[in-house]
Amino acid sequence: MTETTEFEPNALVRINVEVNGRAVSEEVSTRLLLSDFLRHQLRLTGTHVGCEHGVCGACTVHIDGTPARSCLTLAVQVDGCSIRTVEGLANADGSLHPVQQAFKECHALQCGFCTPGFMMAVAGLLDERDDLRTAEDDSIREDIAGNVCRCTGYMNIVSAVRRAAELTNEKG
């Protein structure tokens, strides 16, 4: 059998992306996942990979402002896009994003592995909904049901979503 020599799995393509506000131009293999590109090529290891089949949400990043699974996206697909990862969540002066502040205050993380993806999903939610401060638990739970956390039992994450909305409101 010689099928493995008939395609070029490692063919390289140049992509230009903006990552956390910084212009990046890199050659990537056509089959490289966005998660691997971020983690191993750019060494932004804050984005974690929990299932590699798009279910757990640990690898969530923002692509052009929208939360997306980086384990289901190829690096070549984001050519020309703007990517934001957990490393780009805090402000330039190092002060925490309301979601980060809220996760810490509410003890919404334990092992921390799902946390970056969870925070990116919640950051997206904050952009989308302005009623979170007073939202019922059930409605918040529906909106965060794209991410798995195995440590916290979600209770404190629900509180953190509400707290993040409060902090955003105070700032804004």
Added chain:
Amino acid sequence: MSTRQFGARVQRNEDDRLIRGKGRYVDDIPLEGALHGVFARSNVAHAKITRLDVSRAAALPGVLKVYTHEDLGSLDMKMPLLIPHPCITHGRTQYPLARDEVFYVGQAIAFVVAVDRYVAEDAALLIDVEYETLPVEIDLRRAAEPGAPLVHADVPGNIAANLVQESGDVASAFAKADHITSITVHCERSTAAPMECLATAARWDEVSGELTVWDGTQAPIGLRGALASLFDLDEHAVRVIAPDVGGGFGPKIHFPYANEVLVPLAAREFGRPVKWIEDRSENFVHMTHERLQIHDIELAATRDGIVLGLRDRFLHDTGAFIPYGIAVAQVASCQIAGPYRIPNILVEFSCVYTPTVPVTPYRGCGRPQANFAIERAMDQLADELGLDRFEIRRRNFIQPEEFPYTRPNLIFADGLPVTHDSGEYEQALRALMDALDVDAFKADQQAALEQGRYLGLGLSFYVEGTGLGPYEGGHVRVHPITGKVFVNTGLTTQGQGHATVFAQIVSDQLGVAVEDVIVVEGDTGVYDWGVGTFASRAAVVSGSAVHKAAVLARKQLIDAAANMLEANPDDIELSDGRAFVAGSGVDGVTLAEIATASNPLRYAFNKAAERATQFAPAARSDGPPLAEGAHPGIEATDYYAPPHATWAYGVHGAIVEVDPMTYGIKIHRYVCVHDCGNMINPMIVEGQIAGGVAQGMGGAFYEKLEYDEDGALRNASFMDFLIPYATEIPHVEMIHQETPSPLNPLGIKGVGEAGTIPVAQVIASAIEDALRPLEIAPIRKVPLSPSLLHSYVTEAGLRK
């Protein structure tokens, strides 16, 4: 004045790093030029390997080597049976890579090392394996029956171990009883599914001859011992580091997994770092499982519901091997009588081989199954005797004045008889009844029923032997330059907040801010005495050791400060990072100054150090710079070895509503009353419980590994194996009760596993209560899928 940190809701020291994306999990460690490993695994349950050809894989560009068992040299040996026990008559463990036979789907056959993971995975697909399959029996009950296909040809009846323990005189108790209740319960096989799968990276340093292994383990010191033994290296030449670990929940206490052997081996052979990162589908068929047990339990009682005797015979599925011994079954057997006095207990179990992934502890470790068995039986007994479910429990509780309460001859996992040390069981039950307002609920239930709605109340009382020995150590040192306190233990942390709770303990002794206490664990290069993180033991055992070490360091600080301030040690106070004479209004000295002054110096490398050099007036004395028996600096190590386990307990209750058409279940309230002794940090305790309850909900409703009759795992992905999302977990109300353990200086009991233990019974009991009007058949099995519930109701209909 410093406020006491023990008991305070202190925010976590570890969070800042983790929320900024600066965690250091194994796959985040930068290892320049690392090679990547991928395993080829068996896709049949039991077979002889008739042909194994790795030549096509090895020829793929980018592949450095494909290991099979033939390449392992002296490592081609059976892995250790970690916890030996005399009752294990047929202990079998696996080889790192299968030799001529495979015993479960997922067993490692070959290990590919390549320039990156993509190429390694391509190559693994090119490995040719031919099998001659052998018959299998997946069903636990049938596997233990005569004539079942054997997992190991030389293990008759598939029985690895059999243990009978009797406490008291069970035959007499049953002879005297007015009433005997007997039921059979069944808990399914599950997996812990930590968010970070297993991971190993290794680097072999040619210059120092040192092997460094980064590994997502709960037991780095044990793994270091295993690697030093396997590779025949001095201990100091092997350093195992468990960096940040993305959840553990039990299976990461087991070692050595094949990756923990193959990755270091390849790193040594190629003189380059090697990494292996397990993916999720692989995790399902490789990382150890737990939970499948079938209990036949009988209670012998008086007509007033006093339980005189208990007989439990159970089968424990240990998978294809038994590397962790009988731990899970033994823990189940010792928790079988729950919080009840029951003076006569006979418990017998058999550990049965099945051609499936090996079994080691998963959060709860046999306790959820034991709890399901005893509490289902208590519900049934109450029902048969016409007693209230709360009342029958109340009548059987061990009373506060009866502690310590020993169950003679029932030997726990620490080799000692079960001895409940303390508790207020009835008070906890009362707190739950008040919280749920049981009388009001009965009225609500009736009113709802009249509208065709089915409400039910369930409860479960659990006990948990926590804080197992043998011992742990704590090391405390004051950094002379910064005055910060450096603390080490032999544990690892996978999210439990050790860097905060141990810091709180030290803060109280040394008068430093919690954030100025740096806790480093999980690195044998830093501290290497101890055992590991399991059995809800970290706070109890290491917490106590850290406390004892901090008390010693406190004395050193006070003595040194008294010397420096020319004061009486009794008048010295430690607060805000300083030592001063109480009430003097004088600033005193900082911890950094004390630590510096306590270390005789030659070199004035900074301003503070000048005071400790040999010609400085403060350092002058007639004797040698260090008095005989003294040590430099402020530093102490101490150990804590518990006399026996300390017993936490609690009772959970829920009010649920069952939709009689869809069998959808809505949990209206979930209340948890628990007692883990004195709480170091209630915020962290609540987090542990909430997470435990969520995993318990998984076990109650969803989590079942579905092996087909050929031994293939049918739901090895997060698409098919259901774990709870936020929408599946109710809000959990918590009521804390604190009965200090008399066994350790801080009065702590463990809490890590507590939340998980009682949930399945709470749900089963509540659903049964709700569907009583439909005459539902008794619930004897979890997880409770809607279709299983439907069958319970249909079964009831058929019985009529």
